[in-house]
Amino acid sequence: MTLKSRQWNNLLEALENGSCIVLLGPLISTGLEGVRPLEAQFAKELSKTLEEEEVSFDKAHEENLTYIMQRFMTIDGVTSSDPGYEAKKFYEKYDGQANGIQNLIATLPVNLIINTSPDDAIVQALKQQGKYRTVHDWYNYEGELATDIELPTAESPLVxxxxxxxxxxxSLVLTEADQVRFIGKVVKDQPALPPKLLRQFQGKKSFLFLGFNWEHWNLRLLLQSLNLKRDSSIMAHSRNDDALQPKTRDFYESYFRFSFVTDDIEDFVKELHEKYAQHSGHEVAQKKLLLISAPEDEAYCDELYKNLKPLPFESWHRGLTLGGQEPEVEFQKHMANADIILLLVSTDFLASDAITDVDLPNALQRHQGKKAKVVPIITRPCKWDGVKELTQMPLILPKKNREVGKAISTWENQENAYQNIISEIQELL
Incomplete structure (x- = not known):
């Protein structure tokens, strides 16, 4: 189902007056690829270890992390610290990789975000939106007294x-045994959640739950421990393919007065983003990016475009010209509207008469007229520093340590080069 007008209005008003709390489930965190939840990917990766160790498990549940982790604990020689080590090793690969949904959520004026995935992608998304005073804290159920927090604001939100x-x-809750201990510790206040955090749940609030599997039993206990008020407005997303059981739906709707949304989650978050922009009177104009490259650098262009796609920008390059469209007409149209022009520089780029005689001068003219920003991105080693106009650009990418314009092809892990480029572009915008 979709939200009714009254529910949309309540949610938008709550965002505007700072009384909306967002709770993110593990299905939200997917990394840049935005396909499968990191939790499922981690479980699948760990199941390979079970196969290597000849530990039996039900392959129908190979993406159920708590189950796979519980089976992992039966391996000879595995200690209680090993699950945390495996999790750290896995999530480090996706450090700071916010997807399109997380970037859209970060644009909203939310004071408090409860994150139930162990990553920090939403923190990075908030900072990339200019919310540099974002505070990140976490509960350690095995620790002592939890430190209290500063009261969060839209400018200084708490994750x-x-x-x-x-x-x-x-601090990680990974196995089913961990879940049982966690619930016990929270209920008994050993240690207690920060008082100022719990105070955020008092009074009439609106709660938005995104990315949860509502069939998981522990969620019911968790909601009770947070002491959600029955007069609060609670909206929760549930995927159609989750096949939410009638008894589960009835429990949440009757006990917590949930309103379930079954629209595509990305469509729902985009609609929320657009409705809030209209409601607040601040239309959010989407920044336009133009990528210019030589045909020989098509692979680099495609990879950069793929990395840009989850972000709230409109990116375009010549390869996206549709059948029936005039390629040069479309190119000039995007050149005239671009906020940022990305030059994918290589030996072939510099040797192309079409680029150096037409595209590059046009891009530089828009840069000099302060109508667009030009950013050279070095794809392969070349004599780019012999082109005066390129060396005068305030930003040349990628950057590694103090080296500016370190060609993408020379990076040991090219994904790190693209992440560097994306971070710098987001900061520039």
Whole structure:
């Protein structure tokens, strides 16, 4: 079902007056690829270890992390610290990789985000939106008294990792046994959640739950421990393919007065983003990016475009010209509207008369007229520093340590080069 007008209005008003709390489930965190949840990917990766160790498990549940982790604990020689080590090793590969949904959520004026995935992607998304005073904290159910927090605001939001943070391996809730201990500790206040955090749940609030599997039993206990008020407005997303059982739906709707949304989650978050922009009177104009490359650098262009796609920008390059369209007409149209022009520089780029005689001068003219920003991106080693106009650009990418314009092809891990480029472009915008 979709939200009714009254529900949309309540949610938008709550965002505007700072009384909306967002709770993110593990299905939200997918990394840049935005396909499968990191939790499922981690479980699938760990199941390979079970096969190597000849530990039996039900392959129908190979993406169920708590189950796979519980089976992992039966391997000879595995200690209680090993699950945390495995989690840290896995999540480090996706450090700071916010997807399109997380970037859209970060644009909203939310004071408090409860994150139930052990990563920090939503923190990075908030900072990339200019919310540099974002505070990140987490609960450690194995620790002592939890430190209290500063009252969060829209300018200085709090992201609280309820089930721990992967860099603090002791805090992680990974196995079913961990879940039982976690619930027991929270209910008994040993240690207690920060008082100022719990105070955020008092009074009439609106809660938006995104990315949860509502069939998981532990969610019911968790909601009770947070002491959600019955007069609060609670909206929760549930995927159609989750096949939410009638008894589960009835429990949440009758006990907590949930309103379930079954629209595609990305469509729902985009609609929320657009409706809030209209409601607040601040239309969010999407920045336009133009990629210019030589045909020989098509692979680099495609990879950069793929990395840009999850972000709230409109990116375009010549390869996206549709059948029936005039390629040069479309190119000039995008050149005239671009906020940022990305030059994918290589020996072939510099040797192309079409680029150096037409495209490059046009891009530089828009840069000099302060109508667009030009950013050279070095794809392969070349004599780019012999082109005066390129060396005068304030930003040349990728950057590694103090080296500016370190060609993508020379990076040991090229994904790190693209991440560097994306981060710098987001900061520029």
């Amino acid at each position: 609280y990792n309820l089930f721990g943070y992967y860099k603090d391996t002791e």
